[in-house]
Amino acid sequence: MKRKITLKQIARELGVSISTVSKSLKDSDEISTDTKQKVKAFAKLYNYRPNNIALSLKNRRTKNIGVVIPDIVHHFFTTVFRGIEKYANQHGYNVVVCVSDESYEKEVFNMELLANGSIDGFIMSVSAETQQKNDFSHLKEVMEQGFPLVLFDRVIDEIECDKVIMNDEEIAYQATAKMIAEGRKKIALVTTESYFNVSEKRAEGYKRALKEHGVDYDEKLTLVLPFKGVEESYIEDFVENKNFDGVLCVNEIFAVLLMATTQKKGIRVPEDVSVIGFTDGLLSRYSSPTLTTVAQHGEKMGEMAAEMLIEKLENEIGFHEEEDYRTEIIKATLIERGSTINT
Amino acid sequence: MKRKITLKQIARELGVSISTVSKSLKDSDEISTDTKQKVKAFAKLYNYRPNNIALSLKNRRTKNIGVVIPDIVHHFFTTVFRGIEKYANQHGYNVVVCVSDESYEKEVFNMELLANGSIDGFIMSVSAETQQKNDFSHLKEVMEQGFPLVLFDRVIDEIECDKVIMNDEEIAYQATAKMIAEGRKKIALVTTESYFNVSEKRAEGYKRALKEHGVDYDEKLTLVLPFKGVEESYIEDFVENKNFDGVLCVNEIFAVLLMATTQKKGIRVPEDVSVIGFTDGLLSRYSSPTLTTVAQHGEKMGEMAAEMLIEKLENEIGFHEEEDYRTEIIKATLIERGSTINT
């Protein structure tokens, strides 16, 4: 087992000092060409690489980004993560992931752990429990300690920091308007019971679209499903008892379940009812019919978040006390597929 | 902005030496109860936490695990990652993820980066390109440098290390046998063109089941689809021209596409044809009919991989030169749903 070689060992082997080796490898012009050549050759031969830990300690920056997300087995978060990882990697950063599992406690614990020197800054989407408890002291804490923070998707108004969000209201408006344009008159909304901004915003966009197009809003046409453990019977009852010719679902699972139910009852999609979902995942692409859905461009969100964080990190050196936080909006787009009547 | 406090600062404030502080916080009995009290109180007040980087440098261990996977926007890898992260977190390790994106070059690059001190050991599944090139020198390299390595799923026989795999052959056998037990006589296989062990092993299990149950193997009943960019027409042609009453698909996407195609042609699932897929993801759960599928228990695989790696890491201290590598097999299970006729 050949352990990694260090400056010290090279110095010893070559009979020079550590600093000579260090400078040579940095191609400093304090050192004679001759010595540099020799050192470089030796270093190359033994495949010398500076030790990241030592560099981190010295430079007080790890070149690591901490990502804290509620869930990783979830298409949206996964795509965002992909974007973060991609951008970070291209810019010489590594990514440390912690999954809060929607738990406040784990979120706090993980962030404290990471804040003890493992990372230079955070990108995160807060857990459901955290939103519910409405306690964000851990976020404030890390910011006070000087860690740049970028929030995405599940964002906290109360916290002043960089943010990346989606135009949920707007795209829900567009989706609803599209169905109205198809001639739909009774448009339902299938949403989730929760304290999430996003669901609320989508509902707002839905209502605004109805209103602005002179379609009556009927609250009975809104089906609220639990956050976890959706029983198909809820949906069956809804399909059974309500009369609608269009549905906006806040995720693709609800949309696919709903399509299955309507079709089982002989109601055709999209002839009899249009369906639009959120999240452009596998379900949307491979359902029958394929699902018209809102693509959230998670990867782009991730890249943007990473870009914002890294910019802060790189600029921290030198400048410092100007608090200019941005909120970037990644525009979602409607992908028209088989569950709506497209022009 | 209050930066994190260090031992040195505490020492200065309290007018004692750094080592006194260090020992006090470790509750060493070299130190008087009185001093310990004082130091602890102060440390608590200022929320002292040892700096991970400094600890890493000193202890020569980072308590970080490097995970290198081909893709993260992929249900199986995501679940495995979840398992790794979970176990690692419970045992005080953080996880650094690098996505190779199925590229040999990125894989090598990332591993070299991580090997420069960022992590203590690797858990990985090799990229497609790496398998294709058949070049594993980067794996040997890190092992020679003393990094424990655990491979999962896409495993390399040539590399001696801990491994976690699935009983692909066996479960494919079982799945095929199940369809035979249903009375199916002409069972097709939809697989992927590739150098992946897993596809091959699944094909082997399929063939063995046919053979052992006296069903003729007809190579025309095997449809080989490209790794990426599957055209639905391939499947349509296959359904059109071949005659089968059961299908084993090596992933859930193929299975769902196939079900959609057959159903469009008026062939009923499961009445006319049984379908079984691999990967128990969203598609399997929400397709119509729901898909009988092989659950790979990725999370379990991840936990096992992390367990094996961490065990190696913790035991490295002291013992050393006993090379006892294990290969753990995580048993997949068949989840019976609506696409087969279940007893």
Place this chain on the structure above:
DNA sequence: TTGTATGCGTTATCAG
């Protein structure tokens, strides 16, 4: 009971 010195691997400053 407390403190000093050393080392982990690197870089930067300053002397030689």
Place this chain on the structure above:
DNA sequence: CTGATAACGCATACAA
């Protein structure tokens, strides 16, 4: 041109 020294934050063997 080269090298010794300090510093990053911590732990520990060894003095006092």
